[in-house]
Amino acid sequence: MDIKLIKSQFPIFQEKINGKPLIYLDSANSSQKPKRVIDRISKFYQKEFSNIGRSVHSLAVTATNRFEETRDIVKKYINAKSREEIIFTKNATESINLIATTYGEKFIQKGDEILITELEHHSNYVPWHFIRQRKGAVIKFAECNDKGEVDVDEIRKLISSKTRIIALTHLSNVTGAILPIKKIIDLAKTKKIPVLIDGSQAAPHLPLNMQELGCDFYAISCHKMYGPTGVGILYAKKKWLDELSPYHGGGGMIEEVKKDGITFAESPAKYEAGTLQTAEVVGFSESIKFIENIGIKNIMQHEKEIMEYGLEQLRKHNSVKIIGDPKSRGSIISFTIKGIHPHDIATILDEDGVAIRAGHHCCQILHEKFGIAATARVSLGIYNSKEDIDVLSKAINNCKKVFKI
Amino acid sequence: MDIKLIKSQFPIFQEKINGKPLIYLDSANSSQKPKRVIDRISKFYQKEFSNIGRSVHSLAVTATNRFEETRDIVKKYINAKSREEIIFTKNATESINLIATTYGEKFIQKGDEILITELEHHSNYVPWHFIRQRKGAVIKFAECNDKGEVDVDEIRKLISSKTRIIALTHLSNVTGAILPIKKIIDLAKTKKIPVLIDGSQAAPHLPLNMQELGCDFYAISCHKMYGPTGVGILYAKKKWLDELSPYHGGGGMIEEVKKDGITFAESPAKYEAGTLQTAEVVGFSESIKFIENIGIKNIMQHEKEIMEYGLEQLRKHNSVKIIGDPKSRGSIISFTIKGIHPHDIATILDEDGVAIRAGHHCCQILHEKFGIAATARVSLGIYNSKEDIDVLSKAINNCKKVFKI
């Protein structure tokens, strides 16, 4: 696999940052976009654009086909059972809100329990918090261990007869831990508890197979998958989409509208109100093709190699402390440097063209648990190489120099 | 004003539809996009992309600036009082759902009345229907007269001490009627009833001045304003954004997150959870510049001229019946042809490259009122010319020929 060649497909790497080549280590935040995705969006607007699903003219037919083909591509890529199980949202956050709201409204009552983990991103906590408030429910937090993992036993311990849903991340955006979600889903099935997986971080880096996983809901953030901003995916088992109420009301999600009542379309239309992110969804079809061309297994292997090299290099710095040490780790490494605040690290690294993220990464619960306000985070994409890690390592030396450590 | 030159800025018009030049008369559905908007999106992905507001590295700073500059541009364009009053959503439908949900949750109780009109798009009825269901509220429909208008007296008649909100369209997407919203807002103010305006159709064609209008909420659909798909705007008076609860929960909208409670950011962040439609919002800044370069007054005048020519030409066809005859009309004309169903019209017109929409245009209440299941609709943009109307008129002759009328 020629990473240079793959990297050359990303126009942004021709840019200089503070006069230096861009070393992009912030893909967990949002990935960069390959040319084919960018060009697909342009081409769509230039040659095929029209609103979809409503008009019968040729442009509308083309646009609708391109849009719905993407649904098929996604269905196939994540091995959903049917295309109706793929709902396009604006981001993973909306995907989770949609389920928290509709499922919570119908199935969560006073005193019922929502089981999440200490690793969750705010996007997989705040929506459940709203339900907690509205319904008088209880949120239980499965503990994360020193290694930054949550294991099945921890979940098992917290399941009770009142547990109505388990919602957890597939891959932690801070510690990088890949959770044993298959085991957790199997466990939950024996108790008939539905499971929502926040796949925001996993989707760009792990193979996805909904039928094998057997989860009820899976949220995806397309912009982290080399895709356009403005698109997320909600996978949900058909039975839930049939059973739950609609979410946003508006054009396209209705069957028949009368003054005294309204009937609704079937999914996916039922959950896709208003004009959709047509160009973005169409553009996303190219992201999946991009991933498939390289092969997700190859992506995993490459990223693992760089990640391990990264761990090795970072560990060489005495003052660097890596947060968590999960057995199974995605390509995310969070760390602190003694005596230098993560924001100062990020600023100094940026001078060397190295883009990392500093902060609580929308995981305040986890940071509080670890007793730190912020961490610096390195996260990888297919375009990263060992040389990037070397530049990072030198830039860390520079941090230490600036701070005289 | 050189319309040919303006039209040449839209790449799509280089396309042939069924071997014919594209005559796009479906802008009320979604407008086409000028090159500068398309290119801005590409350039953003190519040179400036990163997730916004979270990282401190240079790319993130640039992207955040571009994004927030667009908020300022929108604020200025619609003359809002402050930038905090501009919330980016995914479409006008989401804008309305956001308000219906948060306002409805807090201020609408059993027996309370929601006042809308028979002209409303499903996007400005279904969200209120949800509140009606949840709260046991009542929806009152202001009647639309034969001309396809709703006048102030009709609204006045229906206001009662139980009216909690008035929600209505600025410009009907079927009859083209421009409603006297300023008068309605002034009336509502005397009764202390907040007003939501569905500006989806007005925003691309009329000057917008929030401070002068004085409405509480105004929903905009950017893809109808020569902008990218996936972006809508919610304008809301600051006091409401302060008072209402957040909508989607997730990253970016919080202040502090603890296990037992969460505090929220101020608007606009409060209402913008998760990764936003960064590229699309940035692209939209070019749409506004495009409109401003031409001047909205010039756009109005040009579209009015073509619309009036269209009415004149359509009226020459005996079999054509125009739906509604509003005194003040935007550039929308819905019609039927005796003996030919609108879907057949749209299909036949498409053979001549003429793109129109046929159906109920997400206004079933209105169509039921007029006793028709569907209409054909011509809607204009700045790129349309009298020649387009001439082609339309000939294509209608072709319809009649096919159907031997």
Place this chain on the structure above:
Amino acid sequence: MDLKELYQEIILDHGKNPRNKKKCDGFNKEAEGYNPLCGDKVHVFLKLDDNKKVIDVSFEGEGCAISMASASIMTEIVKGKDFDIAKKIISEFLTMIREGSKITINNVSKNENVTMMSLSGVKKFPMRVKCATLAWHTFISAAEEKKETVNTEKID
């Protein structure tokens, strides 16, 4: 020209003067069909005897020329046939519309074959396919006493 294929003489005739557009006397089964995208509606009335023979069939509804012609043609084709055979014919019809295949089943007369094939032009107009198939699905729904309204968004 594709338009001529779509709006063939037979279709225009059936569209303008639909056959069996009424509630037929003594119907014992019925079903409704709806196309939410277009607003096309069709209500099929059906008289099946004890041997499941289609004694009479009719429809009411509103919609485009294609949907009305298609409903009218459907009633002509299935009337007098055994339901099991009608079902086979319909299955071939739906495949023809979707895939552009020929109708080869020998339970229809040459004339009937031509009439059904007159709807083959819709294949080139994907947005219109559902107009052409609605009544046929609804007929089956009536005969098999399915409770729900046939909704073109849920089939095809």
Place this chain on the structure above:
Amino acid sequence: MDLKELYQEIILDHGKNPRNKKKCDGFNKEAEGYNPLCGDKVHVFLKLDDNKKVIDVSFEGEGCAISMASASIMTEIVKGKDFDIAKKIISEFLTMIREGSKITINNVSKNENVTMMSLSGVKKFPMRVKCATLAWHTFISAAEEKKETVNTEKID
């Protein structure tokens, strides 16, 4: 090089050894400041006498070098001054950070001026401006007894 401008000796020193980082004795006013983007927190304690003179001032908190140094510098600058004068100085300081202007007010010593100007480098680092201003806003909030936490998302 911009980094050197940002992390000047004075700042590194104040960052590492912040002055007045404690609860000062006998404080009679306090306020909290928070930067939700970074998580920087600062809690300002203040002892004002009846003539609104800043008898003592201190802070507690956590955050980046810029925010800690800035808080430390703030306490040094305002201590012993009348609040009204402190307010003017802070206003000049905030303008300096935003617009890169010089500090010309003559209520600060040359030394104090240099110390404040050591934070001028942040102007080139827009994401860090709020780190540099948080403590100063919070001081005013404490003195004026505003109830709410200072939130950098609500100011600037």
